Amino acid sequence: MASTALVANPVASLPPMAARTRRLLEAPVASTLLWLAAPNVLVMVLQAVVTTMDAVFVGWLGPDALAGVSLVYPLVMLMQTMSAGGMGGGVASAVARALGAGRQRQAESLAAHAVLIALGMASLFTVLLLFGGPALYRLMGGQGAALEAALVYSHVIFGGAVVVWLLNTLSSIVRGTGTMALPAAVTTASAFVYLGLAPALVMGWGPFPRLGVAGTATANLVGFGLASLVLLGYLASPWSAVRLTFRGLQIRGALFWEILRVGAPGSVNTILTNLTVVLMTGLVGPFGTFALAGYGMGARLEYLQIPLVFGMGSALVAMVGTNVGAGQIARAERVAWTGAGIAAGVTASIGLLAAAFPRIWLGLFTSDPQAQAVGITYLLTVGPFYGFFGLGLALYFASQGAGRLGWPLAAGFLRLLVAAAGGWIAGYWLGWGLWGIFAAMAAALIVFGLTIAAAVRAGAWR
Numbered sequence: 001m002a003s004t005a006l007v008a009n010p011v012a013s014l015p016p017m018a019a020r021t022r023r024l025l026e027a028p029v030a031s032t033l034l035w036l037a038a039p040n041v042l043v044m045v046l047q048a049v050v051t052t053m054d055a056v057f058v059g060w061l062g063p064d065a066l067a068g069v070s071l072v073y074p075l076v077m078l079m080q081t082m083s084a085g086g087m088g089g090g091v092a093s094a095v096a097r098a099l100g101a102g103r104q105r106q107a108e109s110l111a112a113h114a115v116l117i118a119l120g121m122a123s124l125f126t127v128l129l130l131f132g133g134p135a136l137y138r139l140m141g142g143q144g145a146a147l148e149a150a151l152v153y154s155h156v157i158f159g160g161a162v163v164v165w166l167l168n169t170l171s172s173i174v175r176g177t178g179t180m181a182l183p184a185a186v187t188t189a190s191a192f193v194y195l196g197l198a199p200a201l202v203m204g205w206g207p208f209p210r211l212g213v214a215g216t217a218t219a220n221l222v223g224f225g226l227a228s229l230v231l232l233g234y235l236a237s238p239w240s241a242v243r244l245t246f247r248g249l250q251i252r253g254a255l256f257w258e259i260l261r262v263g264a265p266g267s268v269n270t271i272l273t274n275l276t277v278v279l280m281t282g283l284v285g286p287f288g289t290f291a292l293a294g295y296g297m298g299a300r301l302e303y304l305q306i307p308l309v310f311g312m313g314s315a316l317v318a319m320v321g322t323n324v325g326a327g328q329i330a331r332a333e334r335v336a337w338t339g340a341g342i343a344a345g346v347t348a349s350i351g352l353l354a355a356a357f358p359r360i361w362l363g364l365f366t367s368d369p370q371a372q373a374v375g376i377t378y379l380l381t382v383g384p385f386y387g388f389f390g391l392g393l394a395l396y397f398a399s400q401g402a403g404r405l406g407w408p409l410a411a412g413f414l415r416l417l418v419a420a421a422g423g424w425i426a427g428y429w430l431g432w433g434l435w436g437i438f439a440a441m442a443a444a445l446i447v448f449g450l451t452i453a454a455a456v457r458a459g460a461w462r
Helices: 019-026 029-059 063-100 104-139 144-159 161-176 181-203 213-235 253-287 289-325 329-356 358-362 369-402 406-429 433-457
Strands: none
Touching: 019 029, 019 063, 019 289, 029 063, 029 181, 029 213, 029 289, 029 329, 063 104, 063 144, 063 161, 063 213, 063 253, 063 289, 063 369, 104 144, 104 161, 104 253, 144 161, 144 213, 161 181, 161 213, 161 289, 181 213, 253 289, 253 369, 253 406, 253 433, 289 329, 289 358, 289 369, 329 358, 329 369, 329 433, 358 369, 369 406, 369 433, 406 433
């Protein structure tokens, strides 16, 4: 099967294409990248607020509820990052490369195949987590009221996994065309639906039932479902650069492969990222419920780097993918380093501020001194190294656009190895306790960022 991903005709020989695609190929790099990223960054900031408020609302129910949701949170983020950044990046990259090479009809067929993949993946998440979740949460240290809260939250959010996968896949199709404002707008609208509905469902305000920890999960699914309907309407309309239709669709393995050859390694990378947090949660779990709650609050800030960098990363996927599809590798690399520098600067600033003023962040969730002490230790140890995480994440998204994910996958594995093995050695074998576990996490971030940066610098896309 001939590959269509990295070998393309020069731009001058391409057939007529949309002005939006031409801009990605010819306009100044920095200003175009910022123009693409701006709506996504703004909406990801809002998403970060939503994620923070999710923990705030749960925190009203006490440390047991907060600890329970902390057990499920890495798996929720696995589903989110896999559907939006892992497989979603494969979808956006495939669509962008097809449009960059002037293959309009192929781009539309890719969109339909992407939805089929999303439905299959959603079913897999629902089955695995509904049946296997209880055993997994026990292995991570869940017990008593914390375990009960974890199971309630898990059953609701993974029971509606299809809504999450559908929204992120449809958004990825639209972003692959270079249209960033619409996905940003519908995501913003869904966030406001969540913010209005979640506290009412958690606490039972007014006519709403008191659902406790299930309230935040329910509110998320409602917001995502409404946003998905809007995107479906747009992709079926004549205003979309890529029309989504299943009429006369011919299922082709080559089109599944065009998405999966980027999306599957990207998904494995998100599994490694989230498995790292799951294993670290397991290492922290034996230290007790307050340690779990404190670590969960700290790790939540680390997780917030992912949607923030995704704002830049989705622009990188579209712009790098379009240029690679057109054979402009040098320009694609220039785009990648520009975006990576911005992402590293933003995430480094957040980490340093959190390390300097940890109580501001932790005070949003709890005033318990034991939980706060653990969270402070985490932020002081890991926060100063968030910049390496941002650097690696941005280059990971750029590598998705290029269709080259070997080195990012290796970097994710190295991060997992350093964090998990190093955390066990430092925390238990050497007896350094929680600080040793957190120090291993910091070292893992450094390894992750520098590995991908060195690979791209050495010409991994050529």
